[in-house]
Amino acid sequence: MKLVVAGTGYVGLVAGVCFAEKGHDVTCVDVDENKVKLMESGVSPIYEDGLEELMKRNNAAGRLHYTTDYKSAYKDPDAIFIGVGTPEQPDGSANLSYIATVCRQIAENVEKDCLVVVKSTVPVGTNDHVEQFIKDFLVRKELHIEVASNPEFLAQGSAVHDTLHAARIIIGTESEEAEKLLREIYEPFQLPIVAMNRRSAEMTKYACNDFLALKISYMNDIANLCEKIGANIEDVAKGMSYDARIGANFLKAGIGYGGSCFPKDTKALKFQAHKVGYRLRTVEAAVDVNADQKTALFYKASNRMISFEHLKVAVLGLAFKPGTDDLREAPSIDNIALLLKNGADIVAYDPVAMNNFKKKFPEGVVEKGTISYTNQIEEALKDANICFIFTEWKEIRKVKPETFKQLMRTPLAYDGRNIFDPEKMKAAGVEYYSIGR
Numbered sequence: 340m341k342l343v344v345a346g347t348g349y350v351g352l353v354a355g356v357c358f359a360e361k362g363h364d365v366t367c368v369d370v371d372e373n374k375v376k377l378m379e380s381g382v383s384p385i386y387e388d389g390l391e392e393l394m395k396r397n398n399a400a401g402r403l404h405y406t407t408d409y410k411s412a413y414k415d416p417d418a419i420f421i422g423v424g425t426p427e428q429p430d431g432s433a434n435l436s437y438i439a440t441v442c443r444q445i446a447e448n449v450e451k452d453c454l455v456v457v458k459s460t461v462p463v464g465t466n467d468h469v470e471q472f473i474k475d476f477l478v479r480k481e482l483h484i485e486v487a488s489n490p491e492f493l494a495q496g497s498a499v500h501d502t503l504h505a506a507r508i509i510i511g512t513e514s515e516e517a518e519k520l521l522r523e524i525y526e527p528f529q530l531p532i533v534a535m536n537r538r539s540a541e542m543t544k545y546a547c548n549d550f551l552a553l554k555i556s557y558m559n560d561i562a563n564l565c566e567k568i569g570a571n572i573e574d575v576a577k578g579m580s581y582d583a584r585i586g587a588n589f590l591k592a593g594i595g596y597g598g599s600c601f602p603k604d605t606k607a608l609k610f611q612a613h614k615v616g617y618r619l620r621t622v623e624a625a626v627d628v629n630a631d632q633k634t635a636l637f638y639k640a641s642n643r644m645i646s647f648e649h650l651k652v653a654v655l656g657l658a659f660k661p662g663t664d665d666l667r668e669a670p671s672i673d674n675i676a677l678l679l680k681n682g683a684d685i686v687a688y689d690p691v692a693m694n695n696f697k698k699k700f701p702e703g704v705v706e707k708g709t710i711s712y713t714n715q716i717e718e719a720l721k722d723a724n725i726c727f728i729f730t731e732w733k734e735i736r737k738v739k740p741e742t743f744k745q746l747m748r749t750p751l752a753y754d755g756r757n758i759f760d761p762e763k764m765k766a767a768g769v770e771y772y773s774i775g776r
């Protein structure tokens with residue numbers, strides 16, 4: 340089938356590449372010329388395991404094309420998938436301006452009947468507005484343009500795997516024809532398809548993300564209590580994980596959830612509920628716990644130190660999770676901003692996200708402190724007065740407790756991801772603090 344994907348971020352590009360891998364003819368549209376040039380040369384603009392390999396294979400097979408020329412691309416495909424961003428606005432609501440732009444571009448250029456599929460995460464009811472909006476701007480009024488919801492559930496770092504082996508495909512449609520077409524598009528994936536109406540599909544996406552965010556905030560809340568009460572959150576989580584009703588995933592306490600979705604999707608659902616006069620108290624609690632959790636480690640360290648001024652601070656891990664170079668809502672940002680404000684001299688390490696971080700915090704003096712970067716964990720630790728761990732990269736997990744003791748001026752470590760064994764750290768002579776134990 341002839342498909343177009345609008346937006347080549349984590350969702351759009353991965354969807355486009357996987358549709359091509361399954362035999363569809365796919366054109367990926369983006370407004371960013373640099374991205375399009377990179378992709379044409381077989382280079383992925385985002386860091387995702389296995390993505391470049393699939394891009395190269397499908398580029399070569401002639402099934403995958405990239406363009407900024409949306410006018411030609413939107414003329415005659417069977418379906419157009421929208422995967423542009425829906426970022427958070429200051430009041431917590433979702434910014435739908437990118438979606439609106441694409442809808443208008445489709446309406447003004449489409450020349451044959453077509454299914455428009457919204458893959459981006461959008462407030463419940465948005466698909467109705469999208470359909471009306473396209474109708475309003477449609478140049479060729481005789482065309483039948485239908486809109487369907489097909490939310491995405493991939494996680495960054497495992498995006499290709501999550502797409503090819505998705506637990507389920509959710510399709511939200513208002514007609515049998517739309518459902519039939521989407522089923523045909525997904526047929527080669529051989530995955531379970533759950534069909535429902537558009538509003539339920541839109542809500543399923545928020546309900547999933549917010550439930551997972553809630554699970555994390557719950558564990559962080561319990562972790563904070565564990566610390567005060569002499570229990571160990573890692574043991575508690577292990578004990579909980581054997582109960583199949585609870586499950587073993589998303590029980591990891593730490594410095595809170597980050598990334599491009601949980602923070603914005605919790606606030607967006609809270610906003611939607613508020614708009615219809617309902618208080619979503621569970622989600623509100625998840626948001627509140629997370630806001631405090633993000634900087635809990637900094638304040639824990641502040642209580643131990645008189646001042647951070649002119650202290651060498653080793654920061655291990657910048658990305659919001661391992662396997663990605665994405666820094667959106669990464670807890671490292673809040674903590675590093677606080678450290679710099681308090682006069683720390685930071686040396687930061689991350690195996691893939693350092694260049695992106697440099698764009699936010701260029702090397703040199705920032706506020707009362709300084710920041711520099713290194714590709715070597717040992718260099719970050721050398722003569723450091725204190726170390727913070729913000730991401731559980733395997734490279735960081737591998738550091739031996741003795742290395743902290745040998746290299747640091749003061750072997751003092753604050754681990755936001757509970758990756759080290761407190762007993763082993765103590766035995767090596769490291770003063771070690773983590774979350775909930």
Ligand SMILES: NC(=O)C1=CN([C@@H]2O[C@H](COP(=O)(O)OP(=O)(O)OC[C@H]3O[C@@H](n4cnc5c(N)ncnc54)[C@H](O)[C@@H]3O)[C@@H](O)[C@H]2O)C=CC1
Pocket residue numbers: 345346347348349350351368369370371374422423424425437440441458459460461491492493494495599600
């Ligand atoms: N990042 C993730 O892991 C997941 C994201 N989502 C949702 O998917 C949506 C997209 O998220 P990401 O892929 O992270 O976004 P992103 O910010 O990485 O990518 C969006 C892309 O759209 C492009 N764009 C903007 N306006 C355009 C236009 N008029 N025409 C064509 N391209 C245009 C941008 O240049 C950019 O490349 C959001 O609603 C997000 O909530 C859903 C599941 C997972």
Ligand SMILES: O=C(O)[C@H]1O[C@H](OP(=O)(O)OP(=O)(O)OC[C@H]2O[C@@H](n3ccc(=O)[nH]c3=O)[C@H](O)[C@@H]2O)[C@H](O)[C@@H](O)[C@@H]1O
Pocket residue numbers: 460491492493494495496548551555588589590591592593594595596597598599600601659660
């Ligand atoms: O809508 C989205 O964008 C996506 O959001 C998340 O994916 P992602 O943000 O890429 O990453 P996760 O692995 O879910 O981690 C999110 C955050 O939660 C934190 N986390 C995760 C799990 C856990 O047990 N504890 C915990 O603190 C991670 O460190 C990270 O900061 C969901 O897992 C995806 O299903 C969803 O499609």
